[in-house]
Amino acid sequence: MSGGAIAAIAMTEPGAGSDLQGIRTTARRQGNGYVLNGQKTFITNGQHADLIIVVARTDPGAGSRGISLVVVETDRAEGFRRGRNLDKIGMEMGDTSELFFDEVFVPADSVIGGTEGRGLHQLMEQLPKERLMIALESLAMIEAAMRHTIDYVAQRSAFGERVLDFQNTQFKLAECKTEATIARVFCDDCVARLLAGTLDAATASVAKYWVSEVAQRIVDTCQQFYGGYGYMNEYPIAQMYKDVRVKRVYGGTTEIMKLLIARTLEA
């Protein structure tokens, strides 16, 4: 949090994103440590990270129980290379990068928790928090989009009236406000659950799936009220339009969230 070191979590590979069990990066036991080989992609902070948690197979024959989280300190990792900072359609403020590991040696205590094979379990424990964070980012964007848009339509006129005075504008923004209110109440409840230690995977998935989908709808609806100005980069709503799209994808796609929710349908 002090900014003294930048961290990244490297799960995704060119051949495996949603299906983490398909990862091919390996951490082979050697002497008093491990040797990492593989490739990651789409890694946030990849260009700057001092410390990367790499999801790797420590036991290729053990399926989901053969995956571990291995910490790499980049300043002392010979064989580690940062690839391209990928060219995205939005979220330009952060890098999204390729990473390469070619015979990278790390000491034995680099395996988080000190025991091999617990990686997927450790991820499952922490991913609800990441998913709630993405729901909260989406909620913040919903609320910002509405604030900007209400200010805009209150000062913009057409046919001798404020755009805010058209019934269409009022009805659409009333719908947005309704969904924004529901999203806020639900997210606040999830934060309370997180603090109480009771936020389960399915509830976090409900938040991530629904609030990110609502955010995309609301940003799109709001942008329409700007007319051509909404397509111009100088207006924050245009940036939001580009940034909101990925919230339905990263941290687990909407479809994967639905799978996690569906697992709880039967008692």
Ligand SMILES: Cc1cc2nc3c(=O)[nH]c(=O)nc-3n(C[C@H](O)[C@H](O)[C@H](O)COP(=O)(O)OP(=O)(O)OC[C@H]3O[C@@H](n4cnc5c(N)ncnc54)[C@H](O)[C@@H]3O)c2cc1C
């Ligand atoms: C800007 C950005 C930042 C990112 N940051 C990180 C990061 O820091 N660390 C990291 O590890 N990853 C990161 N990612 C990767 C991200 O988490 C993945 O892109 C995401 O999980 C989807 O994986 P994929 O791209 O391989 O898509 P795929 O898994 O190939 O999915 C393609 C499509 O198939 C659907 N699908 C897959 N499986 C099923 C199924 N069983 N049922 C129905 N539909 C299915 C998906 O929902 C999707 O629509 C980032 C991605 C982006 C774009």
